[in-house]
Amino acid sequence: METFIQQFINGLSLGSVYALIAVGYSLVYSVLLFSNFAHGGFLVIGGYICYFALRSGGMNIWVASFAALVGAGLSAIIVERLAYRPIRERTPVTLYMLIASMGMSIVIENLFVVTIGGRFRALPPVIPTNPVNFFGIATTSAFDILSLVTAVIFLVGLQLFLVKTKWGLAIRAASYNLKTAGLMGVNVNRLIAIVFFTAGLLAGVGGIFLSVRYTLYPQLGAITTKAFVAAVIGGLGSLPGAVIGSLILGLAEMMTAGFISSQFRDLVVFGILIITLIVRPTGLFGKSVGEKV
Amino acid sequence: MKKVLALLTVAAILFVSGAAFAAEPIKIGYLAALTGDYAQYGITEVNMAKMVVADLNAAGGLLGRKVELIPYDTKTRNExxxxxxxxxxxxxxxxxIVGANSSGINIxxxxIVAKGKTPQISTVGTNPLVTVDNKGKVREYSFRICFTDPYQGALAADxxxxxxGKKKAAILYNVGSDYAQGLREFFIKNYEKLGGKIVADEGFREADVDYRAQLTKIKNAGADLLFLPGMGKxxxxxxKQAQELGLDVTIVGGDGYGEFMNEIAGDAMKGTYWVNHTYLEDPGMAPIFARYKEVYKDDCKEFVNGTMAYDAMYWVIDAIKRAGKAEGPAIAKALESTKGLKLHHATLTVDPATHNPLNKAGxxxxxxxxxxxxxxxKVEPK
Structure with a gap:
């Protein structure tokens, strides 16, 4: 039982970080109907900005994190402007954007390899990682609790933004039909920029937490594969789906590793993905959209 | 007239190419991981090797020829x-060829080096199969300057x-690594022979970065020692994750240790033990580390790789001198017959039956x- 609770906590904390990244995938998908594989790049950019702000800039963690989030958000806007908008304006086929996003992900990764090198960097110990005991039944690190709380805060914040603000309404409208939203007087380019900024910002949050935990290196973005799987399981385009999918995935990984064998971990993850796609091709919360005329 | 001109041209070409041939440098390949997970080790090795070559050329080269170092990146991938x-x-x-800095790559x-008749010296490839094939037959063109995993595993178990005084050990290892698999096996064999008990034996896959599930299992198994037969990162x-989970064990690891781990894991590294080939305070290497710092404006942090690379280069130079020519088969023969060669960190004698160095201290x-x-x-072999 003790082990179960311990692995459950481990799973939740892993799932919450996946969730931050997965909602970014879903957010972009809901509006533009393509999976932005450069998403992992925004995460790495956020991590490096935080690293250099702390190491060279001598800033405190709050300022450095703020810089990282804004920086990751802006880089997302720039990537959209450079790589996706030209395609978007020329063709309605989203497949080209998907391919462009794969290219951008390689470009971002290699930009870091070439300019600052591929070595591992450790963030200074700005976030506490000391063990915390839960009533003597389980131990987790303060870091896990912090990442869980932060993920919840940002996800709630995102929900409020989407429900309570005018731009949130516009994004929701665009997720039904971008073209109609444009006809209704929404500035589509600005709307898409806001969507990318939000997705980039959330990736930046994930980037900071991941680089504290797993150290920072140009290929860190590869971890988003799991978050993408989570988004697909939850239903691409659905934000609650992305969160639920991430938690399922985080728990499944930890339980498999803890009770069966750590080598079966990925087998289970991708097994869940395949079963979901067979039983519910649109994911748990995805809505099936008919072919648009 | 035309004929004379043609003859003169031919003579000139012959002369020029002949001169070029005499000046043709001796080329030594260096194989190392310069990007990827093990880049920290590889960059240090190549830097050291460059230093050796620069010194050598400044002192007049080798066999009257210049020496050229040709480094290649393995990208930490076999292919x-x-x-x-x-x-x-x-x-x-x-x-x-000198390098690479990992068993899997050398295996x-x-x-390929056997087919190309070009000897290759591994710097820290400790797996037995680096120099000996599956049937126990020595690989004619493969050498190493380090001790092997059976010896290393015995040292760690002891x-x-x-x-x-730890009797209950747990192991966490990379299932995809030849090095980790081998070292784990030799540790278990020796540890159990001594009377110790393996209470948890957990694996992970190459690209994994999260080991908390395995560490939780290890914690619940009541281990008092964690053996890590892995590579740096x-x-x-x-x-680091063991510390976060409050896992209170003594940690022992092998020569995959790298100083950069202290930066990644921080305080959690305190009091960990590592079986290795050499040490920073080694009087034979101290002046060389000082020069490294002067040349590269950086401490030689990965001093183990630095030392092995430096001495492997001197071993090669000695072998080429004894062979009297820069040809693969002759150099291989010279490497094989190395006896009592005084290097900077050890005195080297090669066992011709296995191509392993004899009597290397741990x-x-x-x-x-x-x-x-x-x-x-320091542990001298018995």
Missing amino acids: DAVNAVRRMIESDKVCV ATAP LAYNDL DMALAI IILKVGDDLHTKFYK
């Missing part, structure tokens, strides 16, 4: 290493059981409270 070795042999025409490139992350390192890795003890 890239295999391609690199092919290019070294076929297009660069190197006469000997993968062994058939340290854990006798020196530290994965061990550092495991140690060094135990311990990370101190100031996060500097210090000499703990």
